[in-house]
Amino acid sequence: MNTITLARTEQFGEVTIPLPSSKSESNRVLIIDALTEGKNTIDNLAEARDTQTMIRLLSQDPETLDVLDAGTTMRFLTAYSALTGVKKTLTGTPRMCERPIGILVDALRSIGAEIDYLDKEGFPPMQTKGFGKQLNNHITIRGDVSSQYISALLMNAPLLPEGLTLELTGKIGSRTYIEMTLELMRQFGVTYSFEENLIKVKPQTYKPTSFSVESDWSGASYWFSLLACAKGGQFFLNGLKENSLQGDSKIVEIMDHLGIESQFQDGGILLTKKPVTGLEGFDFTHCPDLAQTVAVTCALLGQTSKFTGLESLRIKETDRIYALQQELAKFNAQLVEGENEVFTLIPSSSIPEKVSIATYDDHRMAMAFMPLATQTEVSFDDAEVVNKSYPSFWKHCLLAGIE
């Protein structure tokens, strides 16, 4: 693992950041493309390792699909392999083999897919073995663990002989990602209905379409945070749209309270600084990937804030609650767990002259803590960790003026 150290940089100029494309959009479009008869034209696929892994596995079609640490790639390829009836082994990094998949496997089995676990029940590695007759077209599925199981089922639903109705139970988390899946399906010519907790997809085919992937709003969030924590500067973020499919575009509203004015212009968004009005609290249920960014921003801006909707953070690339608590403590900030899953972010009381951040194999731990560079010299234990979603991240830090 290569470490990387960022020099303290308080002030920025007028900088344009050529953001990478969204891995969430890319990985959906790649599955839809694999399910389309005829040719789609797809531009701007993400450079993210998660997407490059998806491209490689779909095009090389090996017997063992090793998704590395890509959650969407694992969940989407599991449903795709199971429902297209091919024999595949699905595996990934040791952490991937700790991330639950039982809810998706149970759902796939209930409609007729044959899947075996190769090690621990409920977790990868698994083997898909075939799909005979569709046994039923109604699945009741929990909505509160990972929306990726639901997206994975939905994209295959139009090709099932009897279509599919999903009845979501419990709290629905990451709903914006389910909506992204459905909207992309619609753009590729498929109809559906989503009323209350029922999603219905009739049997139908995808139509060849031209689609260009938008820039990544989760990746954009780090530049909002950097400017919020800096003394001055102005960032233009390329390729973001006002009407985005990505729920992480919520960062505009959050950062409006934390001192960032956002103006949509042709080809992107211009960020400038304004006075901080304060973020009393925020519910991250539908944009969990923003939680680390906002926690660090509040910690550095002296903002006490109440965070909810963090439940899914424990089963991502690492236990992100634990990782945040450990690393925030290194500059005297805290994320304190209270009753009913309400967390209090207590901002930093003083910042040491140098801080070393551990990244826990989680790209977002590195990127979210990068704005610490506005206050102190900061180093990270694993520079390559960002490759999962944003391989050019450190290059863009340099472009922004951080040595």
Ligand SMILES: O=C(O)C1=C[C@@H](OP(=O)(O)O)[C@@H](O)[C@H](O)C1
């Ligand atoms: O569908 C997607 O593209 C994603 C859904 C979210 O996961 P969960 O649904 O597990 O919260 C998110 O955290 C992840 O980065 C990408």
Ligand SMILES: C=C(OP(=O)(O)O)C(=O)O
């Ligand atoms: C949670 C993430 O990804 P995934 O679940 O697809 O591994 C993420 O990118 O923050």
